[in-house]
Amino acid sequence: MTQICRNQYEQETSEQEYELLKQKIAYYNLPSQSFESSTISHHPFIDSIQNLTVQEALMKQFKEVAIQSRIALFNMYLKSAEDQRQEYNKKHEANIKKMDASQHTLNKNEKLSSTFVQLINERCNKISERIRYIYKFKSESILLKS
Template sequence: WKNYLKSGTGQLFIRSKTKQKLFYSITLPIWPNEVKRIVLANKKNKINENDICLKFVNDQLYGMQHQLKEYEKELNIQATNCEGYSPSVHEIIMEYIEQNINSSFRRKIAHQVELIHYDYHIRALELEYFRQKPNQYQKKLMAEICQSQYEQETSEQEYEFLKKQITYYNLPSQSLTCSNIFNGPLFNSIQNIPLREELIQKCTDVAEQGRSILFNMYLKSAEDQREEYKKKHEVNIKKMDASQHTLNQNEKLSPILIQLINECCKKICERIQFIYKFKSESLFLK
């Protein structure tokens, strides 16, 4: 929520710590879509959007700060009334929380914070593009290119992630024989142990075969979609390239507009890659 506030007040990035020289502003107040969706869902008057978002985020931060103080009070009371509670016991408890709860939670929060940064860059690039006063054709072309880039990169990452999922679920530890799927009343009611084991094995074989067929179907579908979106994006890129040589001034893109589109597409790709990297890491942390 602190990063939501920084984004919405144009303080997400500290210029002195920004190594790369940017050709667009990173001090614009940009409220993340997550905030706007919540705040503006039931608001008919969106004229004071900034004030509404600012109040909402500040209220959330105040509420969490208040809740934290309440938890601290409760912890102190519990610690005082608990016989044998000492600094060493407190340290053991905190270490357990850090290892079993905080590390996973912090990882998720860090992931969300990074997405706020990516979203800020993408929106800032869009605003800089609009600041160049593009015509309707140029606006439409940028929207189409960015959308097709999003679709292409998502389908590419989804395809690669699906392959990782299949690898994971084909591990011996994920075999159906290691699960409790056949440890139910139906099979347990069979008194003849050899017969029961034979039935379980046959069911396991059929299930494994079915799972393999499904995996191949998913992979083929993902591959087809990847190729479809790749071709679609290539068509849009050709439009952009052609715009540099056209005699039609309405369709011509200036170098700065092309640079902004390319940079926006780059950030879109980086964002999607970051999401799927997190997904892949989470998969193997199960």
């Protein structure tokens, strides 16, 4: 029971983290979060260059590198979160299957009662519900920023 509940917690948390990450990325891709409005776009070194052609060329190159790096970083975050989400889903499903299989192989005295299995499922549902509420609050705070 403890392992199933722990896996449920990990699985739901990774799911909600993934969804929150997608919202954060959407927020950082808003026009108000563009390169030009960031503090990195006003670098004193580039501003100190007297030749406007060179200054503009460096600024353009600087912007392209910053945007490409940001995209690569976001993609890496998403890939990592997706991998973690899949890993926890597999672990949780394996434990559920293991519990179900043990119900068929154990003798009558060793089997879990249907009431106990129902309590485990209810506990897992409460864990998921609590985590969803926590991430709903986090998500709303991101929406308030935008």
